[in-house]
Amino acid sequence: MTVPPSLPVSPTPDTTRARILTEAARLFVASGYHGVSMREVAAAVGVTKPALYHHYEDKEALFLAMLEGTLAGLARLVSHAQAQSGVRAQLETLVGDLLASAPEQRLGLQLAGELRHVSPERRAAFENEYRQVWMGGLTRLIESAAARGELRGDLSPAVLTRALLALLYPLVMGAPPADPQGTARALLSVYLDGATARQTRP
Helix, strand or coil, rough: CCCCCCCCCCCCCCCHHHHHHHHHHHHHHHHCCCCCCHHHHHHHHHCCCCHHHHCCCCHHHHHHHHHHHHHHHHHHHHHHCCCCCCCCHHHHHHHHHHCCHHHHHHHHHHHCHHHCCHHHHHHHHHHHHHHHHHHHHHHHHHHHHCCCCCCCCCHHHHHHHHHHHHHHHHHHCCCCCEEEEEEEHHHHHHHHHHHCCCCCEE
16 A cells, blocks of 8 residues: 555554455455455465464454455545545545555455355444444544535535545546546546536626
């Protein structure tokens, strides 16, 4: 993950656990949840199966740890954006940080598609955390901006948040755009300034 100088960096993870998560993510993306065994992950990392189980109790726990890593990255993005002054600076920071972490977030979204294979209890717990951390964090940012009068008041913060997400996801889903920075600026301009042509005064 490439991090802008101003973006807070998480503590350095345990080397073995980091290698496990990296190799497991590669295997899960290539073969799907059911196409990967813990034995294959252990072999890719270069550790024994007992050593792998020392870090993660089962395949579900390993899979969810990868998704939680993505969610923790999203939480840092929201926190960094909220620390800025004014909604334009906040969203420019959020979009810039999101672009910088796009490979990691793209991988997380690819893996999220396999969440259906996780037990209902664990899936529900993760989805609840996702709503609180990512959706909730963005909604609070939008609510604060609306309360300051920086966003239109005739639309609810929930609607404004969904509109923002619809514009953000193309930056991290699918193939990266040819001009990520230009695409980001254009999307943010549409969100903050609208898509209708501006009237010029005579």
